Structures are given as C-alpha cells and as structure tokens.
Amino acid sequence: MKINDFFLPTKISEAYARLKKEGNSAWLMAGGTSTAFVKSTSPKTAIDLTRLPLRGITRKSDHFRIGACATVCDLMEYKAEGWVLDRVARRFVNQHVRNISTLGGNISRVFYWSDFPVALRALEGTLTMRTSKESKVKISEAFHNMLAHRGAFKDVILEYIDVPRLTKGMGFGYSKETRTSEGFSTATVAVFVKVDKGLISDVRIAAGSVFPFPMRFLKMEEALTGEKAEVGCIRKIDFKDLDRYALTPREGMTLDYCKHLLKVKISDGIAQAVAEATGGSR
C-alpha cells in the first residue's frame, strides 16, 4: 500500500466530501493496521478519520453505541453491565495491535471476517453509515454491500455501531481458534442466547474465518429455539447441516477437520452462552 497524500478532516462532512472527490484513490484510515494486508499497487490518498468525533462508547437504555474509531483496546477496557465485546477484544491479536486497530477498521477492512463482525452478527448489531445521507444498516445487510464491492464498503463512512446490552436471561458465547496467540483465526463462533422460563426463546449462532463473511446457522437456531436451556440442548443440533455451507479451511486444514472444528466451536459457544443466560459460570 503506497500512500501519496494525507488528509486529516475534523468534520464527517469534510471527510465524506473528500471521499467523493477522490473516488477510487481514496483510502479511509483510522488505526492503519490493515495497510499491512491490503494489496494495492496504485497510490492512495489517505483520509485519516482519527480526528473525527467517532471514538466514544455510550451506554443507552438497551444498547451501547460505539464510535467506529474506538480502538480494540477501548472495547477491552470498557466496563458496564451487559457489555460483552470486551471478550472479543481480549482475543484480538496482541496489545500493540489492540492499541491502534479500530472497531470500524475491523468491520470494514479485514478479511476473512472474524472477530467483531462475527460477534455483531450473533448480537444483531447495527451499523450507521454516512453516505449522501445518514443510513442505518444491520450487520447482515452490511456484508451484502461489501460482497457487492469485492470486500470493501463503497462510498460510505462507518460512523458508529450499536450493539445490544445483555440483560438477565441473556448469554453470549465466543470461541475463537488460532494456532498461535497472535495468529489469524482458523474458526470463530459467536452465540447469543435468550432464556425465558428455562427455555431458549431466542438464539443466534454466527461463525467466521471459515467463510469470507460471517454466516448465521438458521437451522441450528431453529432446532434450539424452545429447547431446555442446558448444555445437553446441543444434541438437538444436526451438524450435518454444515455440509450445506461452502467452508474455506484455513492454515492447511482439510475440509473434514474444518467442519469438525466448527462443530466443536459452535458447541463451545452455545455452552458458554447458555451457562451465562442461566446464571451459571461461562
């Protein structure tokens, strides 16, 4: 990645105007760590978003609002009841990278999608973006946008992310596999569970790394809904359902093992989420 010009806007409108002006040669940048991975031979104009007021984390009545330029370290250190992204942040590369990488960058730049996008799919987070007008999209819609543009948001600035606040009866499980502590994920699973009167009333299971974009397993979710909230509920899942998905094994794994690993990670994620939702230890 070669950067031949640098623009430091202080207003979102300025940033957006420059983005429109530069077109394909614009490069939105916050932490900047993704420049190490993105292959581009044509020089870019960096539009540095770090001076924009997009860094804070705010607690709302039923959700948290996170500025897109919040660093992973910010997410790790934030403490509030019902906040779960610290668990994702803690498994993110290393402290040096956590200090500078941003949530926005992790969502919009890093492929394969793992880490926060997987968690946000399970939590049904929403993204608010500046286009010609402000627009809110669910994370699931966001990745369709990225798919259409070969893995990058086009002509938009991600402003903030809303993520639900977990309350009593809700649980979150997160299971990420890496070969080394700082390695890329070989399988990441996030699970959200809501328990009502001892039964699972809502469940969302998402996985990344083994897919270009995080996937939800709707059939598995359907199988669990209404079941007793206990670890044994995993037996209700037909893991043959994984055969329907085009998995992309990482790090030289075979497809067979990749499926097996995903199965283990899904089971782990569900066990964690159910344990939390029912007041057990995660």
Place this chain on the structure above:
Amino acid sequence: MTSVDKMKVVHHSVRKVDAEALSRGKHLFTGDLTPADALHIKMLWSPHAHARIKSIDVRAAEKMPGVRCVLYHGNVPKIPHCTAGQGYPEPSPYDTLMFDTKVRYVGDRVAAVVAETPEQALDAVGAIKVDYEVLKPVFDYDEALRDGAPIIHDEKESYVPIPIPYEPQKNIVAKIGMEAGDFAKGMKEADFTFDQVFETPYAQHCPIEGYISWAQLNPYGRIVITTSTQVPFHTRRIVARALDVPVQKIRVIKPRIGGGFGCKQEMLLEDVVALAALRTGRPVLWALTRAEVFRSGRTRHPMRIRVRYGVKKNGDITAIGLDLINNTGAYGGHGLTVMSCAGSKVLPLYHVNNIHFDAKSIYTNLPVGGAYRGFGATQAYFAVESMIDVMADKIGMDPLAFRKRNHIVSGESHPAFEALGEGKPGAPMTIGSCALDGCIDKGAAEIGWSKRTPPGSKTGRYRRGIGMSIHMQGSSVPEIDMGAASLKINDDGSFNLNVGATDLGTGSDTVLAQIAAEELATTTDKFIVYSSDTDMTPFDKGAYASSTTYLTGEAVRKAAAKVKSQLIRVGAEILRKKPEELDVDDAHVVTKDGSAKVSYKDIALRTLYETEQFQIAAIESHVTHKSPPPFAAHFVEVEVDMETGKVRVIKYVAAVDCGTAINPQLSEGQTEGAVLNGISYALTEEYRFDGMGKMMNASFTGYNILTMRDKPEIKTILVPSYEETGPFGAKSVSEISINGGMPAIANAIYNATGARVYRAPFTQERVWRAIQESKK
C-alpha cells in the same frame, strides 16, 4: 580439575560487552551503517519451480529512471561455487552460478536491478521480459529418486571439490552411511522389533534482522562488504571465487548481527552487492524483505527418517537402523554434513552394538536447505527419542529408567564419531565430561516425573501428559575448523581482543572477553572486543557447529596465557624477582607472597615508552581434536484438547550439561531461546506450498512462529561438569536445546492421549487424527 568456584570472571553472569550500546539503540547493524548515497538492489525471482530461461530482455529495465545496471546470466561471471559457508574445500557440491540459464525453485535468482531507490529498482524488475520453458518440477522424496525423474542439475559444470558421492543425474546430492556390528543379527536377537517412519518439515530461522549486505569500493579499488553474516572469512573466499577476483581484493566486515541461527552461514547476497559495486562504482545495498527471506533464504532440511530398533525384555537395545532421506531443495549446500550430524550427534547417545546408518540428500525444486541450529540432529532426535518411549512402553519399563540404563557415559566411545565426518573421516573420541544422569534426575524432580500417570488413566476433554527426551550435540568440528585470536595491551592496561569469531547476538564477544579476563586476572571492562573483519581480525571459521566458546575460546585463552607470560617477565624485571615467584591478580603482576606488585598499566607504559620497548601482544590459533558433547534432558508437560487436538505446553524443563557455563545468564538465555524455538518447530511453524511449489505463507502473520505471548513456563537447569579439553572446562550450549521440543512433546502427547504422532508439526488436525486413530 580446576574449581570453577575460585574463578572470578568465568562462571559469572557479567554484563554483555555490547549491552549498553544495543539497549541505547546505537547505529550498530548493517542497515544502520549504509552510506546515504547507496544504490538499491531488487531481484527478479523465478516464478517457476523448474524452468529454463529461453530468453531475457533487460533493455527496457536498463532505460528506466534511476536504474544504474541490471545483472543477469548474460553479463556476470559463470563460475560454479557453493554458497554454504564451510571449511575449504567444502563438502558440498559446486552447483550454483551467480545467475543461471535455469531456475530450480520459486524464488531462484533471475536478474538483479540496481537503482537509485528501492521503488525504482522494483519498477524496473517489472519491466524485465523473460521467456521461460517450464519444466516438470520435483517436489517429493519418492519422485526425486524415481528412475526417469526430471533432473534438477543436468548442467555439466557442477561438481564436488572433494571426493564424496555426488550423483546429480539421480538427483542425489550426497550419501553417507556406516555399519557397526551386525544389524541383522541384532534385530534377530531382539525380543521386540520396531520399524517406523517419521517426517520433519521445512522451517525458517526467522532472525529479526533478515539478510542484508552492502558493498562499496575503497579508494584503492578494493571491495569492502559490510554484511550480516555468521561466516565473514568463508564469505570472502566464496565471493572471490564467484567473482573471479583475488581474496586480497575483498574485505568483509561483520557488524552487530540481529540473529542468525544458521541461516547466515551462507553467502547469499554478498556476490551480487560486490559485483554491483564494481560495475557502478557506488555503494550498493541489498536487503531482503521477509517474504524473500522465507522463499529465497535458507531453511531447515525436511527429512524422512525410517527407524528400526531391536530391544530385549530386560531393556538391552540390540540394534538400531536409521535410514534418512534429506531434502536439500534446489541446491546442495550442507547436504552431506547435515546428514552426517544426524548420525554422529545422535547414534552415540545409547549403547547399541549393531548399527546400520544410511543417509541420502536429494535435490528437489523446493526452497534450499541450509544450516539451522541442531543441524540434522534435531530431525533425527524426533524419530529416535520417540522410539525410545515406544520401546520402553512395549517392555513395560519407565522411559526414564530405560534411558538411564542405556545412555553413554564418561570414558566411553562410539564408532560413529570416527565413521561420520564432514567430508572426511571424523575424529575418534572418548567422552570426557558427562553429567547426563544429573540432568535427568534434576529435570525429573522439577517436572514431577514421579507423579506421572499412564495415558489410560486419564479422562475428560483436556488431558495432561508428561514426556521427556535426552540429547547430545557437539562442540566444534574437530580436525577441520580453526579459530584464532589476537590480544595486545594498551597504555592504560586495557586490551584489544580481536577475533574473527562472530557474535550474532549470542554474547560470544562477552564470553571470549571473560575467558581472557580470567586468564589475565582482570575484568571484562578492560577489553575492547572487535569482531569480525577480515582485514583486522585473525581468521576464524565463523559462528557455527556450537564452536565459538570451545574452539575460539581456547584460542583466546592461549593468547591470554602468552600475554600473561610477557607481563610476568616484564613484571619480574620491575620487581626484581624471578618470574616463577610471580603471578597475576587484580590487573597486577604480584609476588606470590603478596609483598610487592606492579600494575598492568605501569608495565604497559614501560614497554611502550620507556625501557626495552616492545608491544606486549600475542596471536594464537586453535584446532580441536574432539567435539565434546554437551548433554541435556528435557521434560515437558502438555495439555491436549481431545476434541480439537490442540496442544498447549504447560511447563518445559531443560536440564543442560554444557561443562562450565562461562556466563550462566547467557547460557540460560541460549537454552530458553532454543527451547522456545524447538516448541515452535514442533507445534506451529510450517511451510505451506501451492501445487506449483510456491510457499503460500511467507510472512510472520502466516508462518505461525511462536512469540513471547506463547511462551510457557520454561525452567532451565545448568548441571555442572568440567570438560578438561575446553577453556576453563566449557563445552557448547547453543544448539543442543532445540533438539528436545519435538520428541519430548510427542512423548507427552502420547502420555496424555495414548495417541502417537509421527509427522511434524503437530498441528491440531494431525493430533486430532492421531487421537481418532488410537481409538480404533
């Protein structure tokens, strides 16, 4: 035997002589010293594993902005040479040209562009047009040895400079073997026999400072090469050959080095920077990117090892057979010697009378093998030490007791020492110091071996197991390599210690200063240590084969002893005593009764300026006649996730007998580094190739080397012994501790799960599959 307890400098953890400058970030490394006006080199690397260059057109590249010259096969000397930095004549084939008309792996040299900036050079690389005739590549052992296989070195020019087996028409780089006793008879005498194949993978050394060199012409037209090398003198000799210029015309300077681990025991960049400097008259820099280091640098040789053992119920080992195939990749440097060490550093560890050893190194169209810490022994120990556990299990004996019953001890010899040399017969040797039993006992106590339970007794998803392995290595290449040191006194009683030995960050400059300081009864801060510079320092073979402390250290001790005798002679004149009445202490010549003394400073001032003037100085050389092994016992506790196969190292204990640890803290550092290196090699590091032979994960983000965040608890125990032939009782410590990772972890995985792994690295999937297999 000298008591180390009485030593004042040796066996003390003094501060490294370069510590302050390094920690202050001073400009000490090759890249720091590059002239501002240096030109830059970028290489066009082969995209093909095996191809002939039908034509190459560099005209467009030569005309591009900033380009000063383009080097390719059409405009450089074509002199076969070997890039391996070994003694002369090298026991490796001369199978390399600076640039060739054939490329033999993805990452082989095609053409070098020399330009004002790296970007201009890179742009011009893209403008070179090459027409390749793509040839069928060879990627594995069986294919390389198959009748009618593509011949990787079909050129007529390649040859071996000494009479060793070399059959390039069969893709064979070298062969070596030995027989002792009667292997077949030994197998027949056994109650149980075993026959198992193991495979070890490619690995990269991953020094933080990659390959980097620059060259310039001095005012007299000599080529001065500043380079990150382990072997400055070998490099000078090989560059002279490759460029067809006299050695006299070349000076090689090695500044501080940011790690080597064997990968810089090679002449890889220096010929090109030297020729580029000659052609342009300008300083020229070449630094490889990390991806280039992975693809075009040197690697650990992958090996396939067949082990056959015979054992009696009482624990006597009746026979061992080792058949190795060693993949040297596209060029054959170190192909013979790595195999030789896989035998000579491994077979002698246990008493076995009936021995068969047969090894072949083969060419393939894959990255090139080279020297790497452990040098073949590491690969062979995986197989041998895994099988020791298998045998102990079969006869129902504790693996620790089985090892203690069978390992070599002081006063014993082994035929492999003489049979397996490095291009000529090895040196027969009787083991001197050996504290291996102490290593085993202390390591076992630290890991809690007595509480180890069998695999069948474990339940649950996460299961823990304890494994062990024992090893030996060597200290120097006897009767082949030479080290030397020069020492002179200055006005203030300080000394210049000049050595050709190469401190790679290991601390060898400090260790050598400690040896000199101990002999001269002064302190290390009185030494200005300079290493290495082919114009300024005496010859040394360089940093490899675990030799600097044992070999160069003895040269330093001898030089210091000579200087000491000169100091005493002058001191005797000053004090009006007989020399035999005097000794040295605290930087003074003193009478043995303590009644009078004169300082080194006063002696220096007298000899330099006043009376009977002469320079107090000495230069001494040393060649070793044996290669005394350090010994080690490693113990590891692991936890295995039975569901995923993931292995986590909980604790690792390395008990090492390195003779006298000249600097215990540095010895512990070497051991801890090598242990983590070995764990990483066993568990996570991996070269992954596409179907065309291109490494797909050529970066630190993809290669999965462990970092300090992955470091488990490592306990190093230095178990003392005294090697009479070494300086102040020292042997080596740098290589041995990488040998334990693979076998000890494999044995621990077995102890945890009942599943055995025969192929490394022990990825989650391999371990998981072994677990599934063990359940059948």
